Amino acid sequence: MQTAEISRRYIDYFAERGHTVVPSASLVSDDPTLLFTVAGMVPFVPYLTGVVPAPYPRAVDVQKCIRTNDIEEVGKTARHGTFFQMLGNWSFGDYFKEGAITYAWELLTRSEADGGLGFDERDLWVTVYETDDEAAELWQKLIGLPAERIQRLGKADNYWHTGQPGPGGPSSEIFFDRGPKYGRDGGPAVDDSRFIEIWNLVFMQELLSEVRSKVDFDVAGPLPKKNIDTGMGLERVAFIKQGVENMYEIDQVRPVLDRAAELSGRRYGAEHEDDVRMRIIADHVRSSLMLMSDGVTPSNEGRGYILRRLLRRSIRAMRLLGVEGPSFHELFAASRDAMKSAYPEVATDYAHLEQLALGEEDTFLRTLASGTSILDVAVTKTKEQGSAELAGDTAFLLHDTYGFPIELTLEMADEAGLRVDRGEFDRLMKDQRDRAKADAKSKKRVLADLSVYADYRAKGETIFTGYTELQT
Ligand code: ATP
Ligand code: MG
Ligand code: MG
Ligand code: MG
Numbered sequence: 042m043q044t045a046e047i048s049r050r051y052i053d054y055f056a057e058r059g060h061t062v063v064p065s066a067s068l069v070s071d072d073p074t075l076l077f078t079v080a081g082m083v084p085f086v087p088y089l090t091g092v093v094p095a096p097y098p099r100a101v102d103v104q105k106c107i108r109t110n111d112i113e114e115v116g117k118t119a120r121h122g123t124f125f126q127m128l129g130n131w132s133f134g135d136y137f138k139e140g141a142i143t144y145a146w147e148l149l150t151r152s153e154a155d156g157g158l159g160f161d162e163r164d165l166w167v168t169v170y171e172t173d174d175e176a177a178e179l180w181q182k183l184i185g186l187p188a189e190r191i192q193r194l195g196k197a198d199n200y201w202h203t204g205q206p207g208p209g210g211p212s213s214e215i216f217f218d219r220g221p222k223y224g225r226d227g228g229p230a231v232d233d234s235r236f237i238e239i240w241n242l243v244f245m246q247e248l249l250s251e252v253r254s255k256v257d258f259d260v261a262g263p264l265p266k267k268n269i270d271t272g273m274g275l276e277r278v279a280f281i282k283q284g285v286e287n288m289y290e291i292d293q294v295r296p297v298l299d300r301a302a303e304l305s306g307r308r309y310g311a312e313h314e315d316d317v318r319m320r321i322i323a324d325h326v327r328s329s330l331m332l333m334s335d336g337v338t339p340s341n342e343g344r345g346y347i348l349r350r351l352l353r354r355s356i357r358a359m360r361l362l363g364v365e366g367p368s369f370h371e372l373f374a375a376s377r378d379a380m381k382s383a384y385p386e387v388a389t390d391y392a393h394l395e396q397l398a399l400g401e402e403d404t405f406l407r408t409l410a411s412g413t414s415i416l417d418v419a420v421t422k423t424k425e426q427g428s429a430e431l432a433g434d435t436a437f438l439l440h441d442t443y444g445f446p447i448e449l450t451l452e453m454a455d456e457a458g459l460r461v462d463r464g465e466f467d468r469l470m471k472d473q474r475d476r477a478k479a480d481a482k483s484k485k486r487v488l489a490d491l492s493v494y495a496d497y498r499a500k501g502e503t504i505f506t507g508y509t510e511l512q513t
Contacts (some may be wrong), residue, residue, distance in 0.1 A: 044279040055101035063102040068335040077107035081129035095133035103288040116320035119287035124328035126275040134266035170199040171212030196256040209249045213241040241274040289320040298323035299374040305362035318358040369402040412443035433465020
């Protein structure tokens, strides 16, 4: 079942049950405290908190999401993308636990022939919040799920709130069991590579008067209007339904992975480290394409910095696969072709998106070429001295003169088996900032940190429109 087909079935199922179909909001969130839309819930926050009355009692959507906090997991776990799509059904003061549980179960287990997703109910497990007897009972009595496949977990796993006083409530999550080949028995509470979380149902039922942390908050009382917020990971369901090993092998992502394999002449499946790199490339190229399509351009701060990091990590991963020259031309085209049926704008705006990607690639390949030789020399010297730690001033030089983000130096040092003297690096960075402040005080003109452009400016080029904002 193609990814688009899963999405279509989800939307149709809920639309047929009175849900208004709402288009995805941008990846660039309206919420100034968030860099990106990290969950389907984000665009609905005003309705969920009651700040704005919901224009419909029920809604369904597929929301584009970016989660940078999952970046280290990408390619290593089967289930974490920096970009992914969250399908959601919403009830604003309308149906509650029973409705949400019944709908989710029915859609998952109804046969494919009948418009469902065709999961075998014996493969599904659920978790509920430790004190949520109501949800546990619904799963057991109404759905008929055996008690041993219902696990109770605490606040860290099964309680949702925004981090602010306001609505909160227990959640119930649905997991797919991939079988003993993938890990230990004992359900999602025991093993998260065998038991894949596919759907999170949040029951917003109480008002929190104070929130000190994820697990430490005070409940003031029940909410007058209870809401349902759910999130099903489209890529996760897709990889299970497509019978592949992970989300990077689904129809919307795999073509990029294959292109990376072809360009490098290495075979996917032959060597674990290479496989991880190919998966990282497939993920990051897609995330970058989608971010640029929502108007983000590479830069040195905020959203643009995240995009830059994704682009640069892809380039680095290609290099580790042995490809030293440019490859974005091929990789982005592959991602465009895989994504355009779901997001036609990636094809219609492609010339512009490609220009941004190729510009970043060109700059970074030059940066890498000069910085890498400096780093190689430093690594050899460090090892000759019998040390396992790269000096902080080398990391600083790489940052300051060669435009290496510290994350890059950390990664490259790690690949060479070295730590980095981070304390010294941070001290040198602080000194530099202090000097800049002192300069500012003495009324000298101070620019934002443009060091990453050292290489680029040295050549006196002004090629990339996306950079102009940083050049003034
Ligand atoms: P996990 O524990 O696997 O990291 P999560 O609990 O962080 O997932 P939620 O915040 O509950 O995820 O998001 C709702 C759903 O969105 C998840 O059940 C999952 O199907 C999907 N999802 C979450 N994060 C990702 C991701 N990084 N890549 C792909 N799908 C994701
Ligand atoms: Mg997570
Ligand atoms: Mg989870
Ligand atoms: Mg979850």
